[in-house]
Amino acid sequence: MRYALVMPAAGRGTRFAGELPKQYARLAGRSVIEWSLQPFLADPRCVVAVVAVASHDERWPVLTPNLHSRSAGARLVTVLGGEQRCHSVHNAIAQLSQHGLGDDDWVLVHDAARPCVSGEEIDQLLALLASHPLGGLLALRVTDTIKRDDGHGGVAETVPRGPLWRALTPQMFRLGVLRDALDAAFAAATLPTDEAQAVELWTQAGRGRPQLLEGSPDNLKITSRRDLALAEAILQRRLARGAA
Numbered sequence: 702m703r704y705a706l707v708m709p710a711a712g713r714g715t716r717f718a719g720e721l722p723k724q725y726a727r728l729a730g731r732s733v734i735e736w737s738l739q740p741f742l743a744d745p746r747c748v749v750a751v752v753a754v755a756s757h758d759e760r761w762p763v764l765t766p767n768l769h770s771r772s773a774g775a776r777l778v779t780v781l782g783g784e785q786r787c788h789s790v791h792n793a794i795a796q797l798s799q800h801g802l803g804d805d806d807w808v809l810v811h812d813a814a815r816p817c818v819s820g821e822e823i824d825q826l827l828a829l830l831a832s833h834p835l836g837g838l839l840a841l842r843v844t845d846t847i848k849r850d851d852g853h854g855g856v857a858e859t860v861p862r863g864p865l866w867r868a869l870t871p872q873m874f875r876l877g878v879l880r881d882a883l884d885a886a887f888a889a890a891t892l893p894t895d896e897a898q899a900v901e902l903w904t905q906a907g908r909g910r911p912q913l914l915e916g917s918p919d920n921l922k923i924t925s926r927r928d929l930a931l932a933e934a935i936l937q938r939r940l941a942r943g944a945a
């Protein structure tokens with residue numbers, strides 16, 4: 702089995718409010734994006750890794766040569782990101798046919814801001830979705846009681862949490878499915894916030910559904926400074942066990 706990695710890394714990290722975009726924050730001796738890429742670059746099944754970066758990104762060219770030497774097979778390719786995450790992903794998947802990928806081949810999309818993804822999660826996705834017609838995503842069941850507000854800070858209602866999940870990455874879809882779904886979303890003037898949303902909209906025409914797979918709570922997204930401290934603790938624990 703082989704796949705392409707697409708990594709959207711063109712965000713500004715507004716909520717993180719650091720000196721640098723959060724993907725370049727220091728984390729357990731490396732930058733966040735190095736951790737996010739590492740399990741894919743070490744995986745011989747990953748044939749190409751396309752990273753979407755912002756046009757004025759000065760850090761990425763400094764890191765790239767270093768990353769090439771850690772790759773077990775994947776060729777590292779850089780593309781320009783777009784206005785929103787979905788545009789960055791769209792620009793990246795447009796490169797994949799040049800790298801020998803066909804419509805039925807798999808694309809894993811993973812946020813640059815998720816440095817604690819594990820090799821086990823990637824193995825689980827690839828194993829459980831291998832024969833799926835569309836693909837799916839890692840997600841976490843919602844555990845808190847969920848309230849909907851009335852627009853003024855009052856509680857309008859409690860939302861049953863039974864069927865609710867939080868979407869994580871990697872999200873894994875067949876190249877043709879992801880491309881057609883993103884094209885259809887843009888044609889309908891919709892900007893999906895993850896790949897599954899694009900595929901959900903596209904499959905309303907009765908083409909099946911993306912599959913939810915339970916991921917790890919450790920696979921957090923760095924949004925604020927506090928998340929960086931949590932990620933540091935997770936990675937230091939893995940380093941101490943010799944598992945990072």
Ligand code: CTP
Binds near residue numbers: 710712724923
């Ligand atoms: N991303 C991207 N292109 C954009 C916006 C986001 O490639 N135009 C990437 C980010 O770099 C990140 C991932 O999408 O790896 C998830 O986005 P998010 O967590 O929202 O990161 P930012 O947009 O950078 O943060 P913020 O929303 O706080 O500005």
Ligand code: MG
Binds near residue numbers: 712
């Ligand atoms: Mg954002």
